[in-house]
Amino acid sequence: MRVLLVGAGGVGAAVVAIAARRAFFETMVVADYDPARAARAVAGRDARFAAATLDAGSAEAVAAACREHRITHVLNAVDPRFVMPIFEGAYAAGADYLDMAMSLSKPHPTRPYRETGVKLGDEQFAVAQRWADAGRLALCGIGVEPGLSDVFARYAADELFAEIDEIGVRDGANLTVDGYAFAPSFSIWTTIEECLNPPVIWEDGRGWFTTEPFSEPEVFHFPAGIGPVECVNVEHEEVLLIPRWVPAKRVTFKYGLGDEFIEVLKTLHKLGLSATSPVQVGGVSVSPRDVVAACLPDPATLGDRMRGKTCAGTWVRGTGLDGRPREVYLYHVVDNEWSMREYGHQAVVWQTAINPVVALELLAGGAWSGVGVLGPEALAPKPFLDLLTDYGSPWGMEER
Amino acid sequence: MRVLLVGAGGVGAAVVAIAARRAFFETMVVADYDPARAARAVAGRDARFAAATLDAGSAEAVAAACREHRITHVLNAVDPRFVMPIFEGAYAAGADYLDMAMSLSKPHPTRPYRETGVKLGDEQFAVAQRWADAGRLALCGIGVEPGLSDVFARYAADELFAEIDEIGVRDGANLTVDGYAFAPSFSIWTTIEECLNPPVIWEDGRGWFTTEPFSEPEVFHFPAGIGPVECVNVEHEEVLLIPRWVPAKRVTFKYGLGDEFIEVLKTLHKLGLSATSPVQVGGVSVSPRDVVAACLPDPATLGDRMRGKTCAGTWVRGTGLDGRPREVYLYHVVDNEWSMREYGHQAVVWQTAINPVVALELLAGGAWSGVGVLGPEALAPKPFLDLLTDYGSPWGMEER
Numbered sequence: 001m002r003v004l005l006v007g008a009g010g011v012g013a014a015v016v017a018i019a020a021r022r023a024f025f026e027t028m029v030v031a032d033y034d035p036a037r038a039a040r041a042v043a044g045r046d047a048r049f050a051a052a053t054l055d056a057g058s059a060e061a062v063a064a065a066c067r068e069h070r071i072t073h074v075l076n077a078v079d080p081r082f083v084m085p086i087f088e089g090a091y092a093a094g095a096d097y098l099d100m101a102m103s104l105s106k107p108h109p110t111r112p113y114r115e116t117g118v119k120l121g122d123e124q125f126a127v128a129q130r131w132a133d134a135g136r137l138a139l140c141g142i143g144v145e146p147g148l149s150d151v152f153a154r155y156a157a158d159e160l161f162a163e164i165d166e167i168g169v170r171d172g173a174n175l176t177v178d179g180y181a182f183a184p185s186f187s188i189w190t191t192i193e194e195c196l197n198p199p200v201i202w203e204d205g206r207g208w209f210t211t212e213p214f215s216e217p218e219v220f221h222f223p224a225g226i227g228p229v230e231c232v233n234v235e236h237e238e239v240l241l242i243p244r245w246v247p248a249k250r251v252t253f254k255y256g257l258g259d260e261f262i263e264v265l266k267t268l269h270k271l272g273l274s275a276t277s278p279v280q281v282g283g284v285s286v287s288p289r290d291v292v293a294a295c296l297p298d299p300a301t302l303g304d305r306m307r308g309k310t311c312a313g314t315w316v317r318g319t320g321l322d323g324r325p326r327e328v329y330l331y332h333v334v335d336n337e338w339s340m341r342e343y344g345h346q347a348v349v350w351q352t353a354i355n356p357v358v359a360l361e362l363l364a365g366g367a368w369s370g371v372g373v374l375g376p377e378a379l380a381p382k383p384f385l386d387l388l389t390d391y392g393s394p395w396g397m398e399e400r
Numbered sequence: 401m402r403v404l405l406v407g408a409g410g411v412g413a414a415v416v417a418i419a420a421r422r423a424f425f426e427t428m429v430v431a432d433y434d435p436a437r438a439a440r441a442v443a444g445r446d447a448r449f450a451a452a453t454l455d456a457g458s459a460e461a462v463a464a465a466c467r468e469h470r471i472t473h474v475l476n477a478v479d480p481r482f483v484m485p486i487f488e489g490a491y492a493a494g495a496d497y498l499d500m501a502m503s504l505s506k507p508h509p510t511r512p513y514r515e516t517g518v519k520l521g522d523e524q525f526a527v528a529q530r531w532a533d534a535g536r537l538a539l540c541g542i543g544v545e546p547g548l549s550d551v552f553a554r555y556a557a558d559e560l561f562a563e564i565d566e567i568g569v570r571d572g573a574n575l576t577v578d579g580y581a582f583a584p585s586f587s588i589w590t591t592i593e594e595c596l597n598p599p600v601i602w603e604d605g606r607g608w609f610t611t612e613p614f615s616e617p618e619v620f621h622f623p624a625g626i627g628p629v630e631c632v633n634v635e636h637e638e639v640l641l642i643p644r645w646v647p648a649k650r651v652t653f654k655y656g657l658g659d660e661f662i663e664v665l666k667t668l669h670k671l672g673l674s675a676t677s678p679v680q681v682g683g684v685s686v687s688p689r690d691v692v693a694a695c696l697p698d699p700a701t702l703g704d705r706m707r708g709k710t711c712a713g714t715w716v717r718g719t720g721l722d723g724r725p726r727e728v729y730l731y732h733v734v735d736n737e738w739s740m741r742e743y744g745h746q747a748v749v750w751q752t753a754i755n756p757v758v759a760l761e762l763l764a765g766g767a768w769s770g771v772g773v774l775g776p777e778a779l780a781p782k783p784f785l786d787l788l789t790d791y792g793s794p795w796g797m798e799e800r
Contacts, residue, residue: 181670182670182671263663263667264667264670264671267663267664267667267668268667268671270581270582270664271582271664271668271692271695271696272695272696273673273691273692273695275695279691279694279695280694281686281687281690281691281694282686282690284684284685284686285684286681286682286684286686286691287681288691288695290681290682291673291679291681291686291688291691292671292673294679294680294681295671295672295673295675295679295688296671296672
């Protein structure tokens with residue numbers, strides 16, 4: 001297996017740190033638009049790693065890099081604006097493809113908070129037959145959420161339930177950053193984007209539909225001492241992926257933003273500060289959202305000051321194999337102190353990065369295989385969960 | 401009486417509209433740094449009004465304008481950054497002076513939320529003797545708040561109470577702006593400034609001291625259908641003025657910002673968006689507070705879309721003249737629909753503007769007179785309140 005890792009940012013650098021401990025691949029070329037960042041990510045690693053410069057926005061450049069390095073698998077670790085050129089570049093070069101977020105959505109032009117427009121992943125699923133016909137695999141959404149959360153959904157359907165009423169991905173954390181009144185542990189730009197898009201829900205018989213942002217608030221109790229966190233509906237890939245392969249009556253994604261963060265996002269939106277189109281301020285023109293990001297510390301630099309745990313997981317309610325009502329939460333927790341000490345990467349990016357490495361190892365060994373455009377729930381969950389545990393990062397389950 | 405009105409913004413233009421209906425003055429020169437704005441303010445008015453161009457930041461320019469037009473009274477209607485040059489310019493030219501906000505404060509360098517530093521008006525009171533010796537009057541803080549609120553305090557002490565435990569200025573409104581999720585009815589830049597400065601409180605025996613912003617929240621019930629509004633301590637001139645002339649055990653100012661507005665201000669502060677020092681955003685450098693202001697509509701343009709009432713008033717608790725506990729709220733309400741219809745000016749600026757016009761008329765007629773640097777509570781309250789009623793804008797009182 002010869003991997004092209006596109007993106008040496010927070011997640012990309014953590015992928016390198018995790019993969020470096022594994023033997024399943026022959027080479028990993030780490031490509032970034034910033035040569036220094038790519039070089040930093042591979043510095044001190046073994047000879048299987050190499051740095052390269054790449055414009056992720058050019059499918060031709062991605063294909064050329066694949067051909068140059070005889071790449072078998074492209075792992076996309078840049079932001080979702082670049083999904084399509086990387087996906088197309090991998091296809092053009094005959095490589096398999098993995099990502100952690102799918103092609104972007106566009107709201108319904110007239111009923112944005114009731115009906116879906118272009119959905120997350122639509123552009124990729126539109127060409128699924130072409131990938132299948134070519135015998136190539138695009139494994140989409142194989143980070144932690146989407147990713148591990150989808151594997152949990154499939155595991156619940158295969159091993160725990162006779163019938164499923166609802167699958168609800170629930171994400172929560174108790175991370176704090178010392179010395180800052182307010183410091184998001186992930187990109188505020190991206191968080192605004194995903195939280196202000198119309199959240200999507202799937203129901204059997206109705207299909208996909210959307211709601212107002214921050215809809216259906218609920219307090220979800222997270223394990224490992226995180227405790228209760230206010231969660232709201234957010235647009236996320238799982239809702240688009242899970243119903244394609246896992247039978248359930250309803251699929252939702254709720255993000256444990258907490259009331260403080262929700263209030264901040266609502267306020268930014270209300271004041272027009274979430275907008276990306278520039279406003280005129282004195283003699284200059286500037287995007288309000290960029291100003292917000294510039295006023296906050298860069299989350300990638302905060303690992304040393306962060307404290308607490310982050311939890312990703314899938315809550316499932318339905319009828320158990322014994323015919324009785326059952327409700328479980330399958331989850332994965334990372335303690336920031338542990339991930340910083342063990343890998344030098346903060347919990348949120350580390351938790352995202354481990355999953356595509358596990359997936360690559362399963363594909364390398366043949367435990368996972370397939371063609372077309374697939375979600376993680378299209379493949380057998382047990383090998384994935386077992387290998388995750390083998391990596392030293394076990395998952396858990398709570399009966400509720 | 402020959403008046404120089406400095407500033408033809410929202411309040412200045414409303415001063416012109418109100419004064420135009422009164423006969424007490426010989427001329428009113430309306431001066432602004434923007435000649436077009438000054439010309440607009442006097443367009444269609446009678447021959448007593450003239451427009452002029454003036455740099456309010458230059459005491460020399462203010463004095464020269466006074467001499468050129470043989471000015472007897474300077475009315476300052478620009479923002480408080482310009483108090484000192486206008487105040488000094490009037491003195492240099494031998495004119496009396498009126499303003500609606502006093503010279504600015506500076507927080508205590510080491511204990512900003514416990515002790516006062518430079519207080520509002522300190523720079524003006526420092527030269528009070530000079531004004532008195534020259535036989536000139538500087539009547540400071542004669543808008544609505546400070547202004548009418550101070551007159552109410554003196555009225556309560558003179559006519560209603562044997563002893564006063566607390567004088568609390570309380571300001572609240574139920575104004576909404578059609579078509580906007582969030583649209584302040586006054587400058588967000590100034591509101592951030594006054595709300596994030598340490599609020600000041602006066603207590604007998606302790607003197608002036610400061611607290612954290614937004615301290616001592618209380619729900620105050622406003623009259624005229626406005627109802628309950630969440631109020632918090634805010635730095636305001638009344639707390640510096642009232643104790644100099646009116647005996648009370650405690651003086652406070654609370655602003656009825658409402659929980660939504662308080663949340664917005666806290667969030668802007670938490671995210672660093674209230675800051676005035678520039679941040680680097682891509683290739684440009686910009687002040688976050690200016691970006692916030694640029695994202696919101698200009699309050700001066702919103703009169704036609706505003707609905708509701710604004711209330712300014714003074715709540716007093718103590719021992720009545722009959723020796724029994726007494727609690728009253730003296731207040732003045734303006735309905736935006738009425739002020740737009742009658743004067744073409746929105747309620748908040750109109751309510752500010754009427755008070756200095758009433759004061760000028762009392763000074764012109766001799767009902768008010770004095771020398772030195774005085775607050776409104778240094779002068780007899782009844783003539784003021786009677787003339788305000790005569791202007792068609794009566795005040796009210798609630799026993800509580």
